[in-house]
Amino acid sequence: MKLPNLSEAHLMPASWFDSGSGVLAEHSPRPESAPTCCPSVSIITPSYNRVEFIEEAIRSVLSQEYPNLEYMVIDGGSTDGTLEILRKYPQVRVISEPDEGVYAALNKGIRQAHGEIIGLLNSDDLYEAGVIWEVAGRFRKDPALDLVSGGAVAFEEDASGNRGEIARYTDEKQIHLLLVNVVFGPPIMNARFFRRRVYQNIGLFDTRFSIAADREFLLRVALAQLEEDFIDRTVYAYRVHPGSLTLNRARSNAMQTYSEHLAIAELYLRARDISRTARVTLRSWHSHETLAAGWMELLKGRPLRTVSYALRGWRYDPVWPFVSWFYAARKVFRQLGRRLRRGGRLHPPNCRKSQTECADGSKPASRLGR
Numbered sequence: 372m373k374l375p376n377l378s379e380a381h382l383m384p385a386s387w388f389d390s391g392s393g394v395l396a397e398h399s400p401r402p403e404s405a406p407t408c409c410p411s412v413s414i415i416t417p418s419y420n421r422v423e424f425i426e427e428a429i430r431s432v433l434s435q436e437y438p439n440l441e442y443m444v445i446d447g448g449s450t451d452g453t454l455e456i457l458r459k460y461p462q463v464r465v466i467s468e469p470d471e472g473v474y475a476a477l478n479k480g481i482r483q484a485h486g487e488i489i490g491l492l493n494s495d496d497l498y499e500a501g502v503i504w505e506v507a508g509r510f511r512k513d514p515a516l517d518l519v520s521g522g523a524v525a526f527e528e529d530a531s532g533n534r535g536e537i538a539r540y541t542d543e544k545q546i547h548l549l550l551v552n553v554v555f556g557p558p559i560m561n562a563r564f565f566r567r568r569v570y571q572n573i574g575l576f577d578t579r580f581s582i583a584a585d586r587e588f589l590l591r592v593a594l595a596q597l598e599e600d601f602i603d604r605t606v607y608a609y610r611v612h613p614g615s616l617t618l619n620r621a622r623s624n625a626m627q628t629y630s631e632h633l634a635i636a637e638l639y640l641r642a643r644d645i646s647r648t649a650r651v652t653l654r655s656w657h658s659h660e661t662l663a664a665g666w667m668e669l670l671k672g673r674p675l676r677t678v679s680y681a682l683r684g685w686r687y688d689p690v691w692p693f694v695s696w697f698y699a700a701r702k703v704f705r706q707l708g709r710r711l712r713r714g715g716r717l718h719p720p721n722c723r724k725s726q727t728e729c730a731d732g733s734k735p736a737s738r739l740g741r
Contacts, residue, residue, distance in 0.1 A: 409439040413486030417476035418494035419447035431497040445476040474576040474584040497608040517597035521606030523562040550593040554656040560585035562607035583631040629664035
């Protein structure tokens, strides 16, 4: 995912995400009294050397003051002071030992969790105030519900401590767990809460995928067509920073992400029990990812790898050349549209973003996500 520059975002004070105040908190004040029956909730946070973020994540959970809450931090053996912070919170259940990555840690936590409802919180992210109460209330009202989804924002913090919202995902049509949304949209896994039975029936995260295991899990959920409810507001805040696994401006894991997406698509395209509609969607996703990966390899000066991705796309979709032209044209028009929406003009071919002024006197437009 490409993100706008922080200077282009709407800056907000660091207290924006504080519990009980700010833009996120004002939507869902904590109920005055607990419901007569509070479903048990387990929140699981995987962590490894996150001393700069972990305490704020913990407070975003504990400040919910939900009475039937189990909060677990599955630590991978941190050595940077994270464990010292965790010791300050005896109400947090901590398991600290070497593991095989974030999804192995989550699987460990899910297996040991006692809650009827399970939510996942990254160590560098935050919950909105009151979200656990609202989620539990939705599950309590409808025993048939399998999951509750909500909206999410992505934010970034500058050197002065100002936080800017740089992406927002709150449209139910895009968040609802349809297969097309899972493969083409942001998974926002952590803005979703599941009953324990979902993990028991669907399975845990596939640790073969170190980056896209959340998307593969949601793909299984979408194919199972489970009962879902939607909270029409933001419930989760993703922090964008250089150390983030998926949300960082350098896009350092882009090629690995494409590789895992293709492996997932091919895994399901080879399955015999996939419906025709699902197969069409997965084939389209496979074509999209082969084009994106091939284009990135071409930009890096590796044309032979670009050819290998083209052949990989053609192998699963004979009309791949036509599909690739469609996606390429759409990408170009989207980039042109972004520039025009910013009020900028199209610049001469010889105008590079390193220049301070173009030949026509206009300012060069910066490229997103760089």
